[in-house]
Amino acid sequence: MKHILAAWMRDRPGVLNRVTGLLSRRNFNIDSLQVSASEEPGISRMTFEVSGDDRTLEQVRSQLIKLVDVTRVESFAQEAIVKRELALVRVAVGPDERRQVLDLIQVFEATVEDISRTDMLIQIVGREEKIDSLIGLLRDYHLLEMVRTGPVAIVRSAVANVESEPALEPARDTWQGGGV
């Protein structure tokens, strides 16, 4: 099963290294990883997806929170979150095909960021599947170049919908430094 987690960490030199180093040496399977600023100055927010059972998830959380620079870890139920990705795609389209591509772009609520006689730069934001399908369709044209973020996620309401805690852990909304 895929779990989505967020970790907050002090913005210190090498902190990303500490987190990714821990994930890899503990043999956790990370599917994607995004780092960005958070609402709090000096604190970065990392969003990542990890595959594994609930026990793996529990290990990831309790190992991560042990890092001195990591201040908080949360895991989210997929239903409770808004999860988005962004992709930039450059496609070779001449004047003849432009209309067709613009139609596609409209359907997907994507935008054209740049255009020339020979190609078009398209930006799409949305759920993973939506981006997958637009890219799939764009492959019918000559897809020149593509860059894509992994997902970032945030919970829907003000109250964090944390994935049901394993039986061992008393119910808590967030994980504030619960390690050693």
Next chain:
Amino acid sequence: MHFPPDHFRTTAPPRRITGSEMIWDACVTEGVSLLFGHPGGAILPAYDALAIYEAEGLLHHVLVRHEQCAAHMADGYARATGEVGVCVATSGPGATNLVTGIATAQMDSVPIVCITGQVPSPMLGTDAFQEADIVGVTQPVCKHNYLVTDVADLPMVMKEAFYIAREGRPGPVLVDVCKDVQIAEGEFRYDMEVKLPGFDPYPASWQDALVDAADLINAAEAPLIMAGHGIHLAGVSDVLLRIVEKAEIPVVTTLLGTGNITETHPLSLGMGGMHGEAYANEAVQACDVLIALGMRFDDRITGRLDRFAKQASVVHFELDKAEVGKNVQPDVAVVGDLAETLPALEPFIHPNTHAEWLASLTDRKLSSAGKDILTFELDELVPPFVMRQIWSETTNLRDPSDVLVATDVGQHQMWESQYFVHERAGQLLTSGGLGTMGYGLPAAMGAQMAWPDKLVWAIVGDGGFQMTMQELATIQQEKLPVKIAIINNGFLGMVRQWQQLFHDKRYVGTPVLSPDYVMLAAAYGIPACKVEEPGQVAEAVRAANTTDGPYLIDFQVKEEVNVYPMVAPGAAVDELIRRPHIVQDHGGVVPSF
């Protein structure tokens, strides 16, 4: 210069000093008096500043002959005192030489602070002479680490380093200080509060689980305690003993939990796991409630995990949440400091007796051959006999509480744990988690420096001793009265045992040639003797114990002797290879072990 008496208070007023002085001021204020280290270019300013601290008798620097041993000595000092040990090295090779010692401390939760010099900050990242990214290198093997590039950060970094090393589950912290930072001046104060939002050393929501734990324990008909290093770290072996006696619960220990209760106690089953006694492991597989206290279900104690104590409900008391459910999923977990949770548990535990359960354990105990080995009339020198003799001769002379033992890694380490009769928690210093050969001698030295009046034995193999025996020079330079027993079997014995049992006796890379250790010791000015026959053991041990200063004994033991019982890798803990039956059936005949 002379330090006024209140200089090293945390409340001393801020003052302008160099980065080097900050390092030592912080150490002294933290209560450090010993540094184990080796100098070099990038740490030279700090060494220069050390002169005054040495002259004032505030800090004493022990020059090691290899930085690995600086870390092991700091580790031995820390294990023997419960205080933070400090080691010092230069950049590059000095720092990388520390790594094995740091990893050893990390695996066994030992608080040490390692101070390394680094190239000047403007040269970082240029492959400057003796530059190594030691923060990157040690990140996976330490609790936390720092690179200091600004002298303004140094006081807080030092304070955090000691705090993190000591608090919660202890561990090593490395502070890498650029050379220009050591030279630069800045404001030093030590009255600031450590604020680490991501570091919560003592989880505190264990109260509810405690009641569930007590219910399970009180209802048990065949309870068993498995006590680990956490008992010693939390200093609660007295509480453990009271609980054990009140509810009549037998105790198995892990290797690092050795001595958590006195091994002569009727409820002590000694060590469990790969080389634990059969009855200890059988108890694990027969109990109905397994109470794990301050331990982490390492594979050496559990054997095959999917067949470990499956019949039992498991209660796990542990400080580190990440250890709960990592290997064994407990039915009840009490996550908190054992110094709090165990005393809190005590009143909930009902007085109880478990006559039937204990009787079944006694039966199992009687079928064990452990004692037979020791009562043989031997005409060959076998290690179990040597071990028991060292112990009995030493404790005839000195109160057992005055004796500390450090072991290296291998067969002799297991024999020590089987045949010494440990009295108290923390009496044995050994590398359990990492299994670091070369640990024994420097760890004994660190312990001896902590307790100059105790009798400290280093029990080492001929293989591991040769990894760190250069420290004999340090023993002499520091005048340390460490007693050294080399269990010289001509082999990397533990590996040879595996080759014998699992690789058709192909002894590849395991025969090990030794120098003449008596001559070697003589070269360092250390008295020594060779023991080749059982009859010579007691006298040699007496000579060592009564010699004022260090002493070395080369025990030339029978070569191909195996450690039994043994749980083969991949086997369940009760599927033991027992001591050969000949031992059990025929007293007096020398068996082929």
